[in-house]
Amino acid sequence: MKILFACDWDFTLLYKEIAKKLNYELNAICFGVINGKIFYEKYKNDGFEKCFFMQDLVGELKKGIDSRDWVEVLKDIAKYEKKYGRPTLNAAAMSDRTYYYQPRTERARRIIKTYKKLEEFIETIRPDLVLTSGFGALPFFAISDICQSKRIPIIYPLNSRLENYHLPSFTQYEESETHGINNEIIPKKASIVKAKSLIDSFNKNPKKPVLESLLSYSHFKFSFGHLYRFFRYIYRYYFSKTYYGDHTKNPPHIKLVSEIETRLKRKIFQKLISYQSIPDDINQWFYFPLHIQPEYTTMICGTNCIDQIGTLISLSNSLSISNGIIVKEHPGMIGRRNMNYYETIKNIPNVRFINPSTSSFELIKKTKATITISGTAGMEAILLGKPVITLGNVVYNSYKNILSLKKIPRAKWGEEINYYLQNFNNNYEELIDYIAKIIDQSFSFNWIEPQDNPEKVLNNENIENFYKFILKQINLISKDKNYGKTSIINKSYL
Template identity: 30%
Template sequence: MKACFLLQRNFAYLGHILAIILKNKYRVEQFCGFVNLRSSHDFLKNQKDIDYSSLLLDEDIHEEFKNTKLDLDFLKKMEKDYGIPNLWPYIAIDRVIMSNQLVREYPYDKSPYNYEEILRILQIKAKTILNFLKTEKPDFIVFSAVAAMGSMLLFHMAKKMGIKTFVIHPSYIKNSYLLSEKYDDFSYVKETANSYLEKNIIPETVLEKAKLFLENFRSAPHPHYEPAHPSKQPLQRAKQFQFLLPKNLKNNIFSLAKNFYEHYSKKDRHDYDYIGPWNYLKDSFKRKIRNLIGINDLYDQSIPNEDFAFYPLHVEPEIATLLYAPFFTDQIHLIKLIARSLPVGYKLYVKEHPMMVVYRPRSFYKEIKKTPNVRLINPAVTSFELILNAKLITTISGSVGWEGTLLKKPVITFGNIFYNQLSFVKHCKTPEEMPYLVKEQLENFKFDENELSRLIAAIFEESVDVPLSYLWEKETDSEKRKAGLEPLAELIMKKFTFKNVYA
């Protein structure tokens, strides 16, 4: 049996531990990987635990485009074989290629490549990944995320070749994760929820968990992702400039000096996705100037008893927009669409994501406020204060839509997200249908507690308790990481074994 891992950036260290567990506990014999980030690739090459038959490094493949001649015949054949239905989804998903973001800080938005160069990048990555899959022939591939050109090519090519794909998703229940064969839906959860409906029975254990989860959430609503809570982010100017405090300033100067000193000896400093100290310094300076000017004067007050719909701004760039809603990534345009779809007397309350406050430019908010029935709400106000009083929740594919659903609110989404499967959540696919969906949700909303309980029960049945964010971002002890990842490794093997035995 051969396993392949998408070893994306710093997830490579966790992915490698998963591979060790699969080897030692489940006797998976062979491994290969597609790696993003040179330091992660070097770690995997130098370790002695797993003998990877092949480790593709995205940065090395990317570099080859400079010596590659454009082959339109190959790209046309690829479009025929792997198009969705064309090749643009593979390009548009990649924030570095499209906007140079990551290398540069949001709101920077200028591609470092022209059209022909982008096609040559796509061509060389497609050819290399296709050859990799044909040579390695893995039985399954584990994805931490599908968030760039390479990972999206790997996913769809594997699908076309009949290779099992397992995408790790947060379950939207604290510290639990699940697997799906899709990157934009919970495939196994949907199967299980449908099975409950067909058999007209839900296992008592997971049903009780679902009911208790709903009861606890409704009595004390809490965000799915704790760091996104306003109390965890520097929303006020005083917090944004704490770096000037003597102790912080000393540490920051030392860190920056170290980055500049090490920059010229780093092997990855010529990689296309390398974040250089000069760009970091330049973008940080611009951000601090924006923060100094601030946007407090642009915020509006909410009005008691006012009828309003709520739209929470999304973090950018992020897969919530780029992958799940590629034709609704322009949030200013989307806000205008929602506002123009509301009945007379209604306002649209727009609130910034707390993690984006320090990044978004003042001009962005001024453009939003040009629409007369829009109020820009201070991000210090929690989303739950707005959800509870809103007549309608609108979101691309955010957790606020899920939280609104749990609180029995009408929800309209614009992106592919797992809770779209609920009959009382409406998914807007075209601008023209939005006013009609708004009217339907405001006048004929029919919440179904049993349907929601089925979905939550299915999530409990299909998920495992894994503190993945903590293991990824904070835990450094390899044995503790290994113990924490055991349930996820078991789930991977359970899904692969079941699918092969009963397929």
């Protein structure tokens, strides 16, 4: 079996270990395509039969993305959007926070060239299976599209938002007809017992899932380690040329200004922002936690809710005049949005912008319902037996006791929300059954940037657990020729 590992930066550290085990135990031929020159140069001969540098494959480090006449590029856009669009390939640009902000023509040229180059690459390798570390960059998004069109299983470990349980995902989206929770399967008794224990424990002492608990925002503080890394950055950009030409790496002076500006804004904003008070009739209010932006959770999984202010305006117009929306900033975004953003939110009718240090769990418990685009707060509200309204693609949309508005026109949001809340009934047994199904169908391992969390991700036990997850997928593929294979159906062209 030929397996291609699509490694984004430090996920190479984990994937090379899996490649070694697959080669040793299954005699699998493992190829690697690595994003990030440092990791490519260091690990290109470690665990992989052959390795490729992503930036070389897509021609990123070469000048002249696509010098053809724009009329010729337009022909390719029509061709590739018909093949891969849903209904537009702009989603490919939205997967990459850097390309998303580029001028339209430059963005289009980059997308077309990336798809062309990677089509040629996949055709040359002809893998039986692709393991990817995400879709938060244009090349990885394109590889997924190409594999789907060629009916090659491409697997991504999708976080269930429950502890550290992961499901296999076969598309770039958290929801699909071919992955997620199968509600038709009866869970094992052991999983039911574990689900009940988990729910009861969470209600007594709610905790973030492992992935989010490992995320630290202490990197905003200044230390001598930051100074060392900055001088190392200068060396790699100007002297070793490791970062030069990489679209994800700004010149050192721009990076320095950006980092200083963010830290100053964090300090200033927390002192200057006049947060609003929590209303006395909090049980008549909805809780809406803001998402990190730009980020995959809103740019891709958020469907048409990438504009969070516009989304809040639509929600405000959809709710009863007796209701309101409590908005809380994400801790990772403090200092990254401008003051006008917050003032605009505060000026939306029936909206209150509260201090980000307020406990999310307390807000979920006390408010009328939690509204989220694609955040973990939705799963937390499910566990606490509270109403949940989602606006985008998210794995727990499969739970029948939540309201998904992603396909509902905004003009109808109000009546849908009213009907849902009037008929909401938290059924404890149904909740246990759903959580048991997640436990039954998923795998437990830590899957987060290995370099930031080596003791949690790169220890032998975690590597073995992740390997079992991959091995299970390989076994299923060998038994069922259609397992994990998806096809892009572009309905806009039917």
